[in-house]
Amino acid sequence: xxxxxxxxxxxxxxxxxxxxxxxxxxxxxxxxxxxxxxxxxxxxxxxxxxxxxxxxxxxxxxxxxxxxxxxxxxxxxxxxxxxxxxxxxxxxxxxxxxxxxxxxxxxxxxxxxxxxxxxxxxxxxxxxxxxxxxxxxxxxxxxxxxxxxxxxxxxxxxxxxxxxxxxxxxxxxxxxxxxxxxxxxxxxxxxxxxxxxxxxxxxxxxxxxxxxxxxxxxxxxxxxxxxxxxxxxxxxxxxxxxxxxxxxxxxxxxxxxxxxxxxxxx
Amino acid sequence: xxxxxxxxxxxxxxxxxxxxxxxxxxxxxxxxxxxxxxxxxxxxxxxxxxxxxxxxxxxxxxxxxxxxxxxxxxxxxxxxxxxxxxxxxxxxxxxxxxxxxxxxxxxxxxxxxxxxxxxxxxxxxxxxxxxxxxxxxxxxxxxxxxxxxxxxxxxxxxxxxxxxxxxxxxxxxxxxxxxxxxxxxxxxxxxxxxxxxxxxxxxxxxxxxxxxxxxxxxxxxxxxxxxxxxxxxxxxxxxxxxxxxxxxxxxxxxxxxxxx
Numbered sequence: 001x002x003x004x005x006x007x008x009x010x011x012x013x014x015x016x017x018x019x020x021x022x023x024x025x026x027x028x029x030x031x032x033x034x035x036x037x038x039x040x041x042x043x044x045x046x047x048x049x050x051x052x053x054x055x056x057x058x059x060x061x062x063x064x065x066x067x068x069x070x071x072x073x074x075x076x077x078x079x080x081x082x083x084x085x086x087x088x089x090x091x092x093x094x095x096x097x098x099x100x101x102x103x104x105x106x107x108x109x110x111x112x113x114x115x116x117x118x119x120x121x122x123x124x125x126x127x128x129x130x131x132x133x134x135x136x137x138x139x140x141x142x143x144x145x146x147x148x149x150x151x152x153x154x155x156x157x158x159x160x161x162x163x164x165x166x167x168x169x170x171x172x173x174x175x176x177x178x179x180x181x182x183x184x185x186x187x188x189x190x191x192x193x194x195x196x197x198x199x200x201x202x203x204x205x206x207x208x209x210x211x212x213x214x215x216x217x218x219x220x221x222x223x224x225x226x227x228x229x230x231x232x233x234x235x236x237x238x239x240x241x242x243x244x245x246x247x248x249x250x251x252x253x254x255x256x257x258x259x260x261x262x263x264x265x266x
Numbered sequence: 267x268x269x270x271x272x273x274x275x276x277x278x279x280x281x282x283x284x285x286x287x288x289x290x291x292x293x294x295x296x297x298x299x300x301x302x303x304x305x306x307x308x309x310x311x312x313x314x315x316x317x318x319x320x321x322x323x324x325x326x327x328x329x330x331x332x333x334x335x336x337x338x339x340x341x342x343x344x345x346x347x348x349x350x351x352x353x354x355x356x357x358x359x360x361x362x363x364x365x366x367x368x369x370x371x372x373x374x375x376x377x378x379x380x381x382x383x384x385x386x387x388x389x390x391x392x393x394x395x396x397x398x399x400x401x402x403x404x405x406x407x408x409x410x411x412x413x414x415x416x417x418x419x420x421x422x423x424x425x426x427x428x429x430x431x432x433x434x435x436x437x438x439x440x441x442x443x444x445x446x447x448x449x450x451x452x453x454x455x456x457x458x459x460x461x462x463x464x465x466x467x468x469x470x471x472x473x474x475x476x477x478x479x480x481x482x483x484x485x486x487x488x489x490x491x492x493x494x495x496x497x498x499x500x501x502x503x504x505x506x507x508x509x510x511x512x513x514x515x516x517x518x519x520x521x522x523x524x525x526x
Contacts, residue, residue, distance in 0.1 A: 030344060031344060031345070031348050033341075034340070034341035034342075034344040034345050034348075035341075035345055037337060037338065037341045038338065038341050038342060038345060038402040038406070039402070040345060040402055040403055040406060042345070042348075042349065044403055045349050045403075045406060045407060045410060048398055048403055048407050049407060049410070051397065051398065052393075052394055052397045052398060052407060055396070055397030055398075056393065056397065059396075059397070060393070076299075077300065080296045080299060080300045081300065083292070083293075083296045084293065084296050084297050084300060087293045087296075119513060119516075120509055123508075123509050123512035123513050123516060124505060124508055124509055124512070125472045125473075125475045125476045125479075125486075125508070125512075126476065127388070127475075127476040127479040127480075127486070128475065128476070128479065128486070128489060128505065128508060131479055131489065131490065131493060132493075132501070132505070135317070135493050135501075136314045136317045136318065137307060137310050137311075137314055138306075138310055140303045140306060140307060141300065141301075141302055141303055142302050142303050142304060142306075142307040143307075145300075145302065211386045212386075214386055214389070215386050215388045215389070215476075218388065218392075218479070218480055225388075225389075228389060228392065229392060229480070232392055232393075232396050237396065244385060244389055244393075247384075247385065247386075247389065248381060248384035248385050249384075251383075251384040251385075251386075252380070252384045255384075
């Protein structure tokens with residue numbers, strides 16, 4: 001009896017070992033295939049990285065903050081884009097989150113449609129959206145704002161609907177049993193419970209928006225990104241670095257503030 | 267006999283209302299100071315319709331090169347992830363507070379990683395392109411940088427979650443740093459490491475497509491070229507290829523996360 005169990009264990013571990021080696025081989029094949037496809041030698045990275053660092057030290061350092069006054073409006077714009085974009089996508093995201101959750105939306109066809117649209121928004125990278133919108137509507141800051149909203153909406157609605165699914169269940173059933181209407185259930189049952197998750201995800205999307213808002217300019221959609229790129233094209237690396245440092249400081253301060261806010265709420 | 271029962275207390279109501287008012291005021295101030303070109307935007311919506319209707323075509327004659335470019339974008343992400351992963355594993359064991367060989371080294375690594383993360387991947391790639399020129403190698407280096415930033419932080423947190431019990435136990439047996447790492451910590455952190463790597467793969471492919479939009483290589487640069495040529499069918503086909511590929515990646519990564 002004991003022998004049989006040991007044999008079974010042995011057989012199982014052999015199968016697992018085979019499975020593991022098969023997966024490792026597959027992953028290795030994919031990685032090697034990727035290097036072959038790109039015709040890159042993996043070791044070239046170890047030559048290129050020091051080369052990049054040397055170039056950075058020689059050409060970018062030290063940063064040149066002389067013309068910074070000129071850029072202040074653009075920096076402020078970048079922050080405002082992130083703020084306004086986060087607001088609008090938080091409200092739209094809540095709406096779509098409610099439409100996406102089976103707890104709050106009983107129509108399967110509507111859920112499916114919303115899920116498809118959001119998945120499309122989420123899976124096309126933000127810069128592709130921005131470039132496409134610039135193409136359709138022409139260069140302008142409205143386009144940048146819409147690109148930001150599109151980019152975070154997909155992510156936010158999915159996160160919101162997952163949180164709604166976690167909350168829903170027995171509590172909302174109880175309200176329903178008391179004879180509460182659909183809107184009463186949403187406003188008095190769901191929303192109060194949902195607010196902590198809502199704030200948390202929205203703060204997270206604000207962090208994402210700060211970064212995205214800074215790069216949108218690179219395809220002509222407003223913000224500080226365009227000046228970073230322009231300065232680099234004109235070989236004004238020192239000036240570009242000063243903008244990059246300001247951008248990094250903005251991102252770090254945002255992270256610090258959102259973390260403080262999170263602690264304040266919990 | 268009908269009495270109305272208040273659903274919320276007055277104190278809570280005042281708090282909710284004042285927070286809401288403050289949030290709305292912040293939105294209003296930000297929105298108005300942005301000076302959005304709404305007027306111009308609205309006049310263009312009419313033209314947008316014609317552009318959109320032109321985009322409603324698909325051209326499958328060029329699907330071969332488009333798929334190849336998508337593959338190249340994915341390959342850049344995979345190469346960058348692979349090398350970045352190796353660097354991140356080494357850095358995270360050197361900087362996790364419970365196993366670090368040197369406190370100053372740990373602080374230095376953590377600080378550098380915070381700086382790397384604060385600069386968006388696309389800005390890193392612009393700097394890399396400035397020094398190495400356009401091409402797949404520049405794309406790969408850009409992704410190595412963003413991978414190291416992302417994974418080192420995640421890995422360090424996973425290692426620190428393990429606490430110091432195993433480490434102390436192994437130390438008393440006289441095990442060295444490397445054997446503590448390999449035999450004591452690695453087995454318990456390998457699952458979270460794989461999970462984080464799978465998530466970073468998805469982010470990395472999206473980044474790699476974005477990098478293409480500023481001219482590195484891959485499907486992003488292909489999209490920029492078709493936008494420049496006003497080749498409507500190619501634009502929509504490229505977008506659809508991007509969407510389907512990213513959807514597949516998302517599904518595969520979710521499966522992997524559950525499997526792990």
